[in-house]
Amino acid sequence: PRLANQIAAGEVVERPASVVKELVENALDAGASRIEVDVEQGGAKLVRIRDNGGGIDEADLSLALSRHATSKIQDLDDLESVSSLGFRGEALASISSVSRLSLTSRVPESEAAWRVEVEGRDMDARLSPAAHPVGTTVEVRDLFFNTPARRKFLRAEKTEFNHIEEGLRRQALSRFDVGFSLRHNQKPLFSQRPADSQVDQERRIASLCGTRFIENAVMIDNEASGLRLWGWVALPTFSRSQADLQYFFVNRRVIRDRLVAHAVRQAYRDVLYNNRHPAFVLYLELDPANVDVNVHPTKHEVRFRDGRLVHDFIFRSLHRALAQVRP
Ligand code: ADP
Ligand code: MG
Numbered sequence: 001p002r003l004a005n006q007i008a009a010g011e012v013v014e015r016p017a018s019v020v021k022e023l024v025e026n027a028l029d030a031g032a033s034r035i036e037v038d039v040e041q042g043g044a045k046l047v048r049i050r051d052n053g054g055g056i057d058e059a060d061l062s063l064a065l066s067r068h069a070t071s072k073i074q075d076l077d078d079l080e081s082v083s084s085l086g087f088r089g090e091a092l093a094s095i096s097s098v099s100r101l102s103l104t105s106r107v108p109e110s111e112a113a114w115r116v117e118v119e120g121r122d123m124d125a126r127l128s129p130a131a132h133p134v135g136t137t138v139e140v141r142d143l144f145f146n147t148p149a150r151r152k153f154l155r156a157e158k159t160e161f162n163h164i165e166e167g168l169r170r171q172a173l174s175r176f177d178v179g180f181s182l183r184h185n186q187k188p189l190f191s192q193r194p195a196d197s198q199v200d201q202e203r204r205i206a207s208l209c210g211t212r213f214i215e216n217a218v219m220i221d222n223e224a225s226g227l228r229l230w231g232w233v234a235l236p237t238f239s240r241s242q243a244d245l246q247y248f249f250v251n252r253r254v255i256r257d258r259l260v261a262h263a264v265r266q267a268y269r270d271v272l273y274n275n276r277h278p279a280f281v282l283y284l285e286l287d288p289a290n291v292d293v294n295v296h297p298t299k300h301e302v303r304f305r306d307g308r309l310v311h312d313f314i315f316r317s318l319h320r321a322l323a324q325v326r327p
Contacts, residue, residue: 012090012091012094012095013094013095013098013143015043015153015154015155015160015163016039016042016043016044016047016143016154016160016163016164017043017160017163017164017166017167019043019047019095019099019140019143020037020039020043020047020049020164020167020168021167021171022091022092022095023047023049023091023095023138023140024037024049024167024168024171025091025171026091026092026136026138027049027051027053027136028053028171028175028178029053030051030053030054030055030135030136031053031054032051032052032053032135032178033052033177033178033179033194034051034052034178034179034194035049035050035051035178035179035180035181036048036049036050036051036180036181036183037049037164037168037180037181037182037183038050038183039161039164039182039183039184039185040184040185041157041185042154042155042156042157042158042159042160042161042164042184043143043160043161043164044142044143044144044151044154044157044160045141045142046139046140046141047138047139047140047143047164048137048138048139048140049137049138050135050136050137051135051136051137052133052134052135053135053136054107054108054134054135055105055106055107055108055134055135055136056103056105056107056136057105057107057109057110058110058112058114058127061103061105061114061115061116061127062116062125062127064092064103064116065092065093065096065101065103065116065118065125066093092138095140096118097120097121098120098121098143098144098145098146098147098150099120099140099141099142099143099144099145100117100118100119100120100140100141100142100145101117101118101119101138101139101140101141102115102116102117102118102137102138102139103115103116103117103136103137103138104130104132104136104137104138104139105132105135105136105137106132106133106134106135107134108134112129113129113130113131113132113133114127114128114129114130115127115128115129115130115132120145120146121146161184164182164184165182165189168180168182169208169209170247170254172190172192172204172208173204173205173208173209173247173249173254173281174249174252174253174254175252176194176195176196176200176201176204177194177195177196178194179191179192179193179194180192190207190208192204192207198219202214202232205232205281209245209281210245212238213232213234213238213245213279214232215238216234216235216237216238217232217233217234217235217238217279217280218232218233218235218321218322218324218325219231219232220232220233220282220317220318220321222313222316222317222320222321224313225309225313226286226287226290227284227285227286227309227310227313228283228284228285228286229282229283229284229285229313229314229317229318230282230283230285231280231281231282231283232280232281232282233278233279233280233282233318233321233322234278234279234280235272235325236272236276238279239276244277244279245279245280245281246261246277246278246279246280247280247281247282248260248261248264248280248282248284249282249283249284250284250285250286250291250293250302251284251285251286251288251291251293252283253293253300253302254300255293255300255301255302256300256301257300257301257302259304259307259310259311260284260310260311260314262311263310263311263312263314263315263318264278264280264282264314264315264318265278266315267314267315267316267318267319267322268318268322270319271318271319271322271323271326272322272326284310284314286310289305290304290305290306291303291304291305292305
């Protein structure tokens with residue numbers, strides 16, 4: 001079975017950033033309000049995620065590393081209504097088959113913490129007592145140490161780290177209610193407490209997307225027909241030379257979608273006659289029954305039940321907000 005894990009790992013674990021993404025999702029699913037990410041050498045040497053979530057008890061600890069072990073769905077009917085980020089039970093099994101992984105955890109009901117360790121696919125998991133506050137720490141060392149072909153595909157440390165940072169930026173933008181910190185080679189990159197107020201949220205955005213963005217953005221918040229769109233859109237006074245700053249979340253998940261992109265661009269052109277790429281951090285909220293975000297778990301696709309309605313709502317919301325501040 002561990003060979004199957006190693007093969008599956010090719011799909012789940014492409015690079016260190018995918019490890020960080022999966023482990024942070026697990027921490028979020030566990031209800032953490034604080035997630036610390038520590039990375040060494042672009043994640044190739046070490047990825048460590050520490051959370052203060054609900055933890056894993058001793059009995060479930062080894063099980064958590066086996067394939068299709070998920071605590072998040074009980075039967076197939078749950079698939080329809082799943083709200084957790086992970087539910088396939090593949091991430092830990094896959095990651096542990098291509099790294100040296102340890103999982104240390106304590107549940108609130110227990111005085112003691114436990115650790116399970118595994119190295120690659122040829123070894124059984126070792127369970128031992130450990131010291132740890134309530135919550136979980138996962139350490140992933142020497143990613144792809146036993147799959148040299150894949151290790152060779154890792155890019156420069158800086159490149160791999162940039163992917164990690166971008167991924168975590170998206171997660172931090174999607175969960176203002178959770179504190180995040182990131183360190184690379186012991187150096188703190190950011191550290192953010194949960195952001196409850198709009199001021200805190202804008203401070204987080206400033207630190208993740210730059211102060212110039214938030215200083216040149218207008219906040220919008222519009223609600224109609226069971227849809228809500230809120231967030232920040234940049235005015236033409238904001239110009240960005242580097243990569244696009246375009247974040248669109250649907251029910252807290254970052255997505256890339258042609259229909260959404262079209263609605264945003266059209267509103268910009270209509271109001272501002274601006275052909276530059278718009279910059280934005282936007283959140284669309286709607287009844288989960290009206291959107292399918294699980295089209296593909298690692299791609300960022302969505303399918304709206306009523307695409308026309310969503311398109312027009314986004315267009316109108318942005319149009320109104322931008323028209324008010326037209327220079
Ligand atoms: P999935 O997230 O799809 O269920 P994973 O392989 O990512 O599968 O995780 C397997 C199981 O391990 C989860 O269902 C969960 O019960 C447990 N788990 C993993 N990470 C954590 C964590 N940080 N805190 C609490 N439980 C966790
Ligand atoms: Mg998971």
